[in-house]
Every structure is written in C-alpha cells, then in structure tokens.
Amino acid sequence: MNLDPLIRFYHALTPESVARFPEFYSADAWFKDPFNEVRGLPAIQRIFSHMFTQVDEPRFVVTEQVVDAGGAMLVWEFCFRVRLWGKGATQVMRGVSHLKFDADGKVNYHRDYWDTGEELYMKLPGLGTLMRGLRRVLAA
Numbered sequence: 001m002n003l004d005p006l007i008r009f010y011h012a013l014t015p016e017s018v019a020r021f022p023e024f025y026s027a028d029a030w031f032k033d034p035f036n037e038v039r040g041l042p043a044i045q046r047i048f049s050h051m052f053t054q055v056d057e058p059r060f061v062v063t064e065q066v067v068d069a070g071g072a073m074l075v076w077e078f079c080f081r082v083r084l085w086g087k088g089a090t091q092v093m094r095g096v097s098h099l100k101f102d103a104d105g106k107v108n109y110h111r112d113y114w115d116t117g118e119e120l121y122m123k124l125p126g127l128g129t130l131m132r133g134l135r136r137v138l139a140a
Contacts, residue, residue, distance in 0.1 A: 001067055001105065007074070010060040015052045018045050026106040033112035044110075055080040057090070071100040071109070 006024050009017070021041055031037070031044045038044060051058055057080060064075035074097045079090050095114030102108040 001072065001101065003065055003067060003072055003074070006107070007062045007065070010062060010076075013048065013058075013060060015049060018048045018052075021045050021048070024107055025110070026102045026104070026108040029106070029108045029110060031110045031112075034114065055082060057081050071098065073098055 009020060009024055021044060025041055025044060027041055028039060029041060029044060030039045031047065033047075036047050038047065059079045061077045061079065062074050063077060066073045076095055076097065078093045078095065080093075081088060081090055093114055095112055098109070098111045098113070099107050100109035
C-alpha cells in the first residue's frame, strides 16, 4: 500500500484541508488517542479542527512507516506552539499511529499512541516540576 498521499496530507494539514479527510478515511472510521475516542468522519474532523484552535503552528512530520497486509504504523513528530504559554518555543511530541484500511484503501481504524506524561504533562508549568520530581524518585 502506498501511504505517500496520506503522509503528504498530514504534512500539509491546515484548517481548510481538514475538509479533505473523506479522501483518506472511510465514513465510519474509528479514531482513538489519549484524549478522544470517536467514530465517523464528522467527529474525526472536529478533533483536527479543534487542534487548530488550541495550538499555534501545528505540524505533523512522519519519520518512519511500517506497512504490511494488516495495516500500517506511522512514527511521527507533532510540532506546535502552546497558546497558553504565549509565543514560546516549539514543542515536539512523538508518537505512533496504528492504521487499518478498508477494501477501498481508506483508513477505517486509527489509533494514536503517545506518552501524555512525558510528551505533555512534564512540559506544563507547575505540573511538569512535580512530574519530573516524581520521575527522579521512581527512577532506578
């Protein structure tokens, strides 16, 4: 399966291009990440549209892909600036998307795996200090 069109779509994702999800996802696709679990294109599109209201300059960069007959795994970096923190440094979260496809080659299963503790909570003012301290206590 050629994932290049899907990867290009994610690399160039904008608030306007969210409307193009039907080109790549089936109407009843299932999506899950650490904060959401939804079924159907409108719900998936709402998640990505909402992302653009919460962070500045969001950008996905797929760094690796593994494809087999059962689906694909995409290793990615999500780069963004947090609006709540002003125009601070670009943040990077790393994760993996597990994708499965229907008979038409459209995504019908999309599960994102990423560590909310390391990739998000430890970077938050206040909570991050607490989380890093806890990690030091628990580390071998």
